[in-house]
Amino acid sequence: MDGRRLTRRGAYMMFVSRGSAAEEIKPETLPALVSQALEGIAGAGRVVAVPPDITRFHSRAGAITDLVYTALGPKLAAVLPALGTHASMTASEIATMYPGTPAALFRVHNWRRDPVELDRIPASFVREVGEGVVDYDYPVQANGSLVRGGPYDAIISIGQVVPHEVVGMANHAKNIFVGTGGKEAIDRSHFLGAAYGMEKMMGRADTPVRRVFNRAFELARGKLAPILWILTVMGRNEAGALVMRGFFAGDDVECFERAAALSRLVNIDQLDENVDKAIVWLDPSEFRSTWLGNKAVYRTRMAMADGGELIIMAPGLAHFGEDAGID
Incomplete structure (x- = not known):
């Protein structure tokens, strides 16, 4: 998997696609990869980064966010960790995970107060993809500051793709619609996963919950500021050290699909x-x-x-x- 500017679905792009089950992407390689990825938001004025909190410390999202700040400087206007319902990051956690990014840039997502509803996925869709296990609609929610025409011209969503109990494979649209969503969106997506059965989803890229998130992305795409996705895949080498196996960036779902395929190879033990x-x-x-x-x-x-x-x-x-x- 190695390439740049792979056109797909009309105007949508893959900006970086690098990785394999045997590759070790060294820290000194990251600046060039981040620079390539940032071509996806060239010309954007004020940018907000949406990385994970300390519970995803090993994703290397901290190092990537620091490199984004180094590259963009004052254009990086804010960092909004995708907390979902997690506790907000402490000053110590921010300093540990994001040592190269000014603490003053960090904002806190309040899942009770900050989300806005962008659209609604009808119950018929949720019922169909969930094979009838639930019968309710789904609110497409995100932090209000991320809407198009708001304070930011572009969003950089940063995180790790790894097997996940609720959605099958973590990240991509989940980072926005759960990470910066509200109670109803979080509750309904998690209950859909629980009712459908995590044994049928863990480690799979195509699941009922993922289909809901992908549909949410389609509906919200014109209502949110443009999103650049930066996704990593981590795995252990023969010495047992955690290394980066993949780095993918794009503005569509293809970067997630490639990352998920690699994660399935390196993050599941048979x-x-x-x-x-x-x-x-x-x-x-x-x-x-x-x-x-x-x-x-x-x-x-x-x-x-x-x-x-x-x-x-x-x-x-x-x-x-x-x-x-x-x-």
């Missing part, structure tokens, strides 16, 4: 037999709630034998949800 006992360690710097810590269950459940034992070591566990009001 076992010859089920596991009778598993021990999962949750990094205390990332996992401080059962809401996030439950990933230890989601990501092992298909591998566990009937009657198997799962032991979760979570030294950073401090609360149930990511929100004091919900707790």
Whole structure:
């Protein structure tokens, strides 16, 4: 996978497509890749970056955001972490994950107050893609500052594509419509995934929830500021070190599809037999709630034998949800 300016679907573009199961994209290579990606918003005035919070620390989104700031300077007007319902980042977390980006640029998404509704996906569509497991419509929501004609001329959505329990493969449109969405959008997308069954979705790029997000992107495209997607794929090398296997950037869904295909190769372990006992360690710097810590269950459940034992070591566990009001 190596190429630039791969035209698809009329005017939509892939700006960077690099990666394979064997490739290690070195840190010194990132500036050139980010520079190529930023050609996708050439001419934009005020830009907002939408990267993940500290729970996606290993995505390398921090380094990429720092490089975006280095390249754009004052054109990078704000950084809006895609919190969803997660707790806002602390000053220490921002300094740790984004050391090269001024803390003054960071904004906090409030999922109760900040989203606006851009459109609505009819219940008939949700029911069809979900094979009848739910019967409700879906609100297309995003942070109000991201709308076309608002304070920003372009959006850079940055994050990692990795197997995910709700949508099958994380990121792309989910980063905007859940990461900067509101209660109804978050609740309905997550319940659709739960009702459909995460065992049928984990590690798959084409799922009912993904189809809803893709449809949301189609409906919202003319209502949001133009979006440049920058997506990474991370994996471990033979020495066990976490390395970047892929870097993809574009303004359409193709960059996600390519990243998801690579993630499926490097982020899923196929076992010859089920596991009778598993021990999962949750990094205390990332996992401080059962809401996030439950990933230890989601990501092992298909591998566990009937009657198997799962032991979760979570030294950073401090609360149930990511929100004091919900707790």
